[in-house]
Amino acid sequence: MLVKWTKDLELGVAFVDADHKVLIKLLNQINDCIDQHEESTIVGSVLEALVEYTDYHFRREEKMLEACGYLALEAHMATHRHLSAQVRKIYTDYQTEPWEISPADILAFLKSWLVEHIMGHDFEYRDACVGNPAAEKLANELSFFEQTEQAPFSDWANLRIMLVDDNPNFRRLINTLLKAVGVRHLQLVSSAREGVAKLSQNPADVVLCDMVMDGMNGIDFARELQTMNLSTRVIMMTGYSTDEMKDRGAGLSIQGYLEKPIKARSLLESIAKAAV
Numbered sequence: 198m199l200v201k202w203t204k205d206l207e208l209g210v211a212f213v214d215a216d217h218k219v220l221i222k223l224l225n226q227i228n229d230c231i232d233q234h235e236e237s238t239i240v241g242s243v244l245e246a247l248v249e250y251t252d253y254h255f256r257r258e259e260k261m262l263e264a265c266g267y268l269a270l271e272a273h274m275a276t277h278r279h280l281s282a283q284v285r286k287i288y289t290d291y292q293t294e295p296w297e298i299s300p301a302d303i304l305a306f307l308k309s310w311l312v313e314h315i316m317g318h319d320f321e322y323r324d325a326c327v328g329n330p331a332a333e334k335l336a337n338e339l340s341f342f343e344q345t346e347q348a349p350f351s352d353w354a355n356l357r358i359m360l361v362d363d364n365p366n367f368r369r370l371i372n373t374l375l376k377a378v379g380v381r382h383l384q385l386v387s388s389a390r391e392g393v394a395k396l397s398q399n400p401a402d403v404v405l406c407d408m409v410m411d412g413m414n415g416i417d418f419a420r421e422l423q424t425m426n427l428s429t430r431v432i433m434m435t436g437y438s439t440d441e442m443k444d445r446g447a448g449l450s451i452q453g454y455l456e457k458p459i460k461a462r463s464l465l466e467s468i469a470k471a472a473v
C-alpha cells in the first residue's frame with residue numbers, strides 16, 4: 198500500500214474526507230496494478246478514474262469554498278487547476294507511450310500531489326469551512342456526471358448492480374467507483390456461470406458484464422439471462438471495439454456497450470440510463 202489513510206488526513210468535512218479516501222484508494226489500486234504487471238487497459242481504467250474523480254472532487258470542494266466565502270478561493274482554485282493538468286498529463290502520456298513511462302515516477306508524483314493537496318492546500322481552508330452544513334449541502338448536490346433531462350438519476354442507494362468480470366483489479370476499481378457514488382447493493386462475481394447462479398437468488402437491476410471470459414462469455418451470459426426472463430438490464434464491456442461487440446450482441450437485449458479502458462463517467466451514465 199502506497200498511502201495509508203490515517204486520522205491525520207481527516208479534515209472534518211464528510212464529503213471532502215470521503216473523496217480524499219476514494220482518491221487514495223485509486224492511487225493504491227494503480228500501485229497494485231503496476232506491481233502485478235496488469236494489462237494496460239486495466240491500469241488505463243484506474244488512471245482515467247483518478248483523473249475524473251480528481252476533477253469531480255475539485256468541483257465539489259470549490260463549490261463549498263465559494264459558499265463559505267473563503268478568501269483564498271482563487272489561489273486554491275489555481276492549485277487545483279495545476280494539479281488537474283498534471284494528473285491528466287500522466288494519463289495521456291501513459292495512453293500514448295505506456296512503455297516510456299516509469300511506473301515508479303508516476304507513483305511518486307501521484308503520491309506527492311495527493312498528500313500535498315490534502316495536508317498542504319486543503320488544511321488551509323479547514324477553519325473557514327468546517328461546521329457549515331449549508332455549504333456542504335450545495336457541494337453534495339453536484340453530480341459526478343452531466344445529468345440529461347431524459348434520464349435524470351440519483352437513486353444509487355437502492356439500485357441493485359452486479360459486476361461480472363474475471364479480473365480482480367477491475368472488480369476492485371468498479372467497487373471503489375460505485376461505492377463512491379453511494380451504491381449499496383453490489384454483487385461482484387468472477388465468472389458468468391457464477392453470475393447466472395447468483396442472479397436467480399439475488400436479482401439485480403443492472404448487470405455490467407465483461408465480454409471475454411474463460412468458460413461462458415458475455416454474449417452467452419446475455420443469452421442465458423433472456424431465457425431466465427429476468428428484468429435485468431445488461432451493459433457489456435470489452436477491450437475490443439464496441440462495433441465488434443454490437444455485431445456479436447445483435448438480437449440480444451443489451452442496453453449499452455463500454456470500451457475498456459473505461460471512463461468512469463461513461464460507466465455511471467450508462468448505468469443511470471439503463472436504470473430509468
Ligand SMILES: [Fe+2]
Nearest residue numbers: 258314315319
Ligand atoms: Fe481536496
Ligand SMILES: [Fe+2]
Nearest residue numbers: 258314318319
Ligand atoms: Fe483542494
